[in-house]
Amino acid sequence: MCDRFIAEGYHVIAMDNLITGDLKNIEHLFRHEHFEYYHHDVTKFVHVPDRLDYILHFASPASPIDYLKIPIQTLKVGALGTHNLLGLAKEKKARILIASTSEVYGDPLVHPQTEEYYGNVNTIGPRGVYDEAKRFQESITMAYHRFHGLETRIVRIFNTYGPRMRLNDGRVIPAFMGQALRxxxxxxxxxxxxxRSFCYVDDQVExxxxxxxxxxxxxxxxxNPHEITIRDFAEEIIKLTGTDQKIVFKPLPKDDPMQRQPDITKAREIxxxxxxxxxEEGMKKTFDYFRTLSREDLERKEHRDFSGRNRR
Incomplete structure (x- = not known):
């Protein structure tokens, strides 16, 4: 997103506490005159002194491994972090886009999932810390839109992949590719x-x-509405990587969605x-990126504390 907005001629301010992020993903922008970076946790008061035209709120753990390790922080960034940034948008008279997720649909009873579907979510299950944080995020955003007249946008992001993903974070693609490469x-x-339905990052950004x-x-x-079973996808990864690994099966986590496919009629029409x-094209680009990683990167098992510093 930073790369895209800079390419479009914007001055970009990035803000992250690095609880799940990595500066390597943006270090190529540090020398750019139209890029700034603030190391900050948006669940705390957010102050930006200059004019803001747009705010894009993507702050949240998105991997089950992350949000199950830091459930309170996940709920706080969806609630307090969103409240702080909506307040900042109101102060600056800026338009704000909130990054929601397909997880608001839970384990869906409607397929494919349309924006009008209210979802099937276990509020007290282990995944509820992420699902409900995002559902609240949408609710408070619409409240600011209706009550304060704030210009708001809400994107429901389905599984997205591409270069710069973090290995060993529990999501399907980096997990499979990391295992294959090891x-x-x-x-x-x-x-x-x-x-699952996988969307390449360039398409998602567009x-x-x-x-x-x-x-x-x-x-x-x-x-991306092109749906595939996880088993068939694992077979694709084995073929792509040229390895001869077997597929091993483990118990399904609680409340893991059985179907995930977006209805993108609105995106097409609006x-x-x-x-x-x-x-096939997107996975090759992603695999080519993962092959550039060092053996240390491939073997690293990351544990992160709330300061955002890595502990091995």
Whole structure:
């Protein structure tokens, strides 16, 4: 997102406490005159002295490994962090885009998922800390829109992948690719019949950019509607990486969604957007990135504390 906005001629201020992020992803921008970085936790009061035209709120752990380790922080960034940034947008008279997620649909009873579907979420289950944080985030955003007249946008992001992903964070693609590159068998949870739909990062950024600049305030799904079972996807990874690993099966985590496929009718009609990068092309680019990582990166098991510093 930072790269895209700088390329479009904007001055970009990035803010992150690095609880799950990595400065390596933006270090190439530090020398750019139109880029600034603030090391800050948005659950604390946020002050930016200069004019702001747009605010994009993406602060939240997104991996099950992360949000199950730091559940309170996950809830706080969805609630307090969103409240702080909505207040900042109100003060600056800025338009704000909130990054929501397909997880607001929970384990869906409607397929594919449309924006009008209210979801099937276990509020007190282990995944509820993420799902409900995002659902509250949408609610308070719409409250600011309706009560204060704030210009708001809500994107519901489906599974997204591409270069600069973090290995060993528990999400499907980096988990499979990390295992393949280390010569390990690929772990599939359940029987592998659950489905996911993977969107390449460039397509995701384009959809978000168009939504921000649109005049549509209600949530919009941005994702790739081409669905695949996890078992078939594991087979694709083995073929892509040229390895001969086996697939091993482990118990399905509680409340893990069995189906995930976006209905992108609204994105097509309102934004003129749909994915352009096929899974074969996108996965090759992603694998080429992971192959550049060092053996240390491949073997690293990250544990993070709330300061955002890495502890091995």
């Amino acid at each position: 010569g390990e068998d690929l772990t599939v949870f359940g029987d592998g019949s659950q489905t 959809g978000i950019y168009r939504l921000l600049l649109s005049d549509y305030a209600l949530p919009v799904n941005i994702g 934004l003129g957007w749909e994915p352009q990068v096929g899974r």
